[in-house]
Amino acid sequence: MATSEGAGDHVQEATVEEPLDLVRLCLDEKIYVKMRHDRELTGTLFAYDQHLNMILGDVHETITVTEVDSETYEEMYKETKRTIPMLFVRGDGVILISPPTRA
Amino acid sequence: MAANLANIAGSRANPSTLLPLELIDKCIGSRIHAILRSNKEIVGTLLGFDDYVNMVLDDVREYETTAEGRRVNKLERILLNGSNIVMLVPGGEGPEGAAA
Amino acid sequence: MAAPPRTNPSDFLKELAGRPVVVKLNSGVDYRGLLSCLDGYMNIALEQTEEYVNGQLKKKYGDAFIRGNNVLYISGSRTRK
Numbered sequence: 001m002a003t004s005e006g007a008g009d010h011v012q013e014a015t016v017e018e019p020l021d022l023v024r025l026c027l028d029e030k031i032y033v034k035m036r037h038d039r040e041l042t043g044t045l046f047a048y049d050q051h052l053n054m055i056l057g058d059v060h061e062t063i064t065v066t067e068v069d070s071e072t073y074e075e076m077y078k079e080t081k082r083t084i085p086m087l088f089v090r091g092d093g094v095i096l097i098s099p100p101t102r103a
Numbered sequence: 104m105a106a107n108l109a110n111i112a113g114s115r116a117n118p119s120t121l122l123p124l125e126l127i128d129k130c131i132g133s134r135i136h137a138i139l140r141s142n143k144e145i146v147g148t149l150l151g152f153d154d155y156v157n158m159v160l161d162d163v164r165e166y167e168t169t170a171e172g173r174r175v176n177k178l179e180r181i182l183l184n185g186s187n188i189v190m191l192v193p194g195g196e197g198p199e200g201a202a203a
Numbered sequence: 204m205a206a207p208p209r210t211n212p213s214d215f216l217k218e219l220a221g222r223p224v225v226v227k228l229n230s231g232v233d234y235r236g237l238l239s240c241l242d243g244y245m246n247i248a249l250e251q252t253e254e255y256v257n258g259q260l261k262k263k264y265g266d267a268f269i270r271g272n273n274v275l276y277i278s279g280s281r282t283r284k
Contacts, residue, residue: 016239019246022268032264052270095228095273098252098264131209141229143275151211157245159215161207163278167231178225181278182215184245184271187229 023048026099031056033089034096038064043087052091059084127152127191135160136192137183142168144198145183156185166198173198216241216277223280224249228273232256235280236267245271 016022026045033041033054040063043056063080127135127149135149137158147160163178219238226234226247233256236249252267253260 016248018240018242019248019268020242022239022248022266091270092272094270095230096234096264096270097268099266132207139275145276148207150207151209151214153212157212159210159212178276178278180215181276182212182219183276184274186272187275 020050022099023052023097026097030100032098032100033094034098035089035093036095037093038066039093040064041087041089043084049091052089052094052097054089054091054094056087056089057085059087124152124154124156126193127156130191130193134194134196136194136196137188138190138192139187140189141187143187144168145181146196147178147181150180152185156188156191158183158185158188168198219277219279225278225280226269227275227278228269229275230273233258234267234269236264238277239266241277242271245274245277247271247274247277 016025023045027048029045030042031045033043033056035041039061041056041059041061043059045054046057047055061082061084065078065080067076067078068074069076130149131151133149134146135158137145137160139145144166145160145163146166147163150159150161152158159180159182161180163181165176165178167174167176220240222238223235224238226236226249228234232254234249234252234254236252239248239250241247247269249267249269250265252264254262254264
């Protein structure tokens, strides 16, 4: 890091020195978020903090519910989808964040 | 094993001056059995730990008790997150030993 | 038999940097990938990440950030698939 105070503030280096850098590099990008309770989100990351609270825009949410057939014990997956224009995500529900896969 | 622990505690004038983490420190190099939240137990050789009782374990066995029975998974060396630990049992025979 | 040297969590993590690892979450899901870095909360950045549910490969991610509170353990992986 630069020794002079605040020198690095405006420079967003494309290096990942700590895990949160990976999230920083996703700002204004489409990201995938895996949440607890089988919820998945994709949306544009506008803001985040150290808790992984996030503001996402143009969000697609997928909720997966697993139902076990009581006779055949077959697992049935039921997906519910919706879109949300702007969303605040509380960090404690976050499991995983992945940037878009760059081809 | 229980006698050993009593000796460790009794080697002090006041047994309460043995801090819990000092006991764990004495377990370094020995097998230890960690009982976690969520029906999981882990047994391994304790190589080290930190203030949060995150632990490095070697020759690890991971036991998961479910309705169908007990699943065992073997691992070489792991860093176990301390936040899931409920209890630590020095000696580490694992769930089989405890049941016997 | 010589006793193995004391290895604290921070020592172990230094050994693992850049290596293939398995990260197991409390939910039972496994992530296999190359360890980019990690912080004091056990937040983890992985590269070439594969998600295994019940031992079966479910998904791949180029990079992945895993929030530390979900992590059960991190293990070095010799058997990179």
